[in-house]
Amino acid sequence: MISLPYGHGIKVYLYDYDFNFEPNDVSTAYDELQIFRDIACSEADRERTFVGNLSATSLIHLPSHWACIKFIRRTLQNIQHTGFSLSYEVIDANSDCGVNKTTRLLSEEGYIFSPGYSISSYPQDLECTWLVESQPGSTIAVTFLDFQLSYTYSCDFAADYVQIGNSNTSYAFKYCDSDSPQPFQTRDNRLWVFFKSGQWRHRGFWLYYKGSGDSIDLDRPSSDYWKTGSAKYGWTRDDDTGGTSFVGWSRDPNKKGPFKKSDGGSIHLSYRFILAEVIVAVTSLLTIRN
Template sequence: MMAMRDLVICVVIYFCLAEGLARCSRSRPSKACGRTMSAYRGSIRSPGFPNPYPPALRETDQECKWIINLPYGHGIKLTFSGYDLNDETNDVGSEIYDELQVFRDGSCDESQRQRSLIGMLEGELVIYIPHKTACIKFIRRTLNNKIHGGFSLTYEVVDANSKCGGNNTVMVTSQEGYIYSPGYPTASYPPYLNCTWMVEVQPDQTLDVSFLDFQLSYTYSCDFAPDFVEIGNSNRTYEYKYCDQDVPETFLSRGNRVWVHFRTGQWRNRGFWLYYKAVGEPTAADQPNPNYRQEEGRGKQYPGATNEAPQDKQDGSNSYQQFVESPGFSLSPMSPVIVLTVVMTKFCETVLYL
């Protein structure tokens, strides 16, 4: 009886191994190579990271696209922890290279391409997107990558505000975010605007303001310019006035408030886009809720928000661990076969298909 049971177990193990190897050898699109992401924070990595990424087995796998489509907020911040992309020389002596492209919307249209990354970069790289949608495209053109580890990035939503309050100041109280002129970047700003924003953070913090884009109508003198941006620590006396197309220097506030004033005449242009960030850590009681966004000085919590930031589920969840730790689980004579089958399945899905 024991011999018969052992024979049955051996036969089952043989077929399980055969099926597992067959699944691993099939060619199919990689789960890790492109998807749509809707959580307002997450991570994107090249297939197999941090190990060298495999070449594209088929032409249809040559381009991997990650679409970030955030339900909340209006801006995205991408943070790369370096990248290492392959390049090689083909049979005719031409150099080909793998490339990482970043688009400022979800269509991946060439007109919206913001950055192209090739080669290698050590250290951190931050790219700002003025929309709640973005596209990350990874193009694998080379065929023999053996040492290049690819890339890893994280993204998060940041607050953004382009509302012009007219005679009323628009209050902004988030720890970091964007302010841009009405219509930016898809349309020119309207004529005869008078907009004021006041950014306020915790009393023990200051503000670092950097202009990411600045295109106002041409003028021969900033003193008489109809279109200008003013910035300062008070709305009574602005420290700086900017016009034309000269990108302003970074502004560091003396206190916890910054005022931004934008006025236009009859002409139009693309406008401006700035990024602000609080400097210094708030106290524990002042830590911002990631679901909480301030608008016009009043707290606004989005429908369905919870205390935990939603995360996109990662491929290859530990189903075997959940299975083993489930209540009432006990080993049986067939348990090794079950365990082996689960291990082979997860191995194929999470390692070889990366």
């Protein structure tokens, strides 16, 4: 599990994976990597599943300060499959909301989501305003990772909607209902986001922003990412099933202050450490340094 203080989200980079599979008389057994947005690995909160192999990097956004990463070994033999390698970053996440209040965000990277997301529907009669300010001379790239507001036949008359733009007096775009907002790039270092709800409730929205105009699709860990933490791993025999759990954690005792966006850890798992029919749970713990 990855457990962080409230107000943070998690980005997971799966750099490559190579998992075994074995056909039999009835079906095919697949080794599998599962990523969840909670700490209980509950099926309702499973975000992604990986089987087979892929040499490219996959980026998984998690709208939660919790995560569970589980590897399941179902095959009996393995000769050449190598396992997986991943890392994660901690970034800011904000859903603060209040009438006649603007929430100012100064982080270069983060998530904004409607109040209650992703645990419950957003409340009624909200007016939320966020102002993201990046470094002078930079721009801000935005992508919506999820969007589902209450039904309306026209955005012109929508009770629930999101507006986004460079100014809070003339927003560039307005989205409602089940729109699919396209990626947005600001003209300067300021981004305004406004959300209003009426008498209905729905799942809400979740967006990701990053300063300096970097492409969302080509997002990679920051250049100082590998310098900010160290990873240690060990084996325990304390899980409920009597199996073997792989435990990892990442701390930097020399770093002061609260979390930075480059905090995180890395995990590498090789088949040679795993016996058949063993479920491996990856556990990571980050703490705020004093």
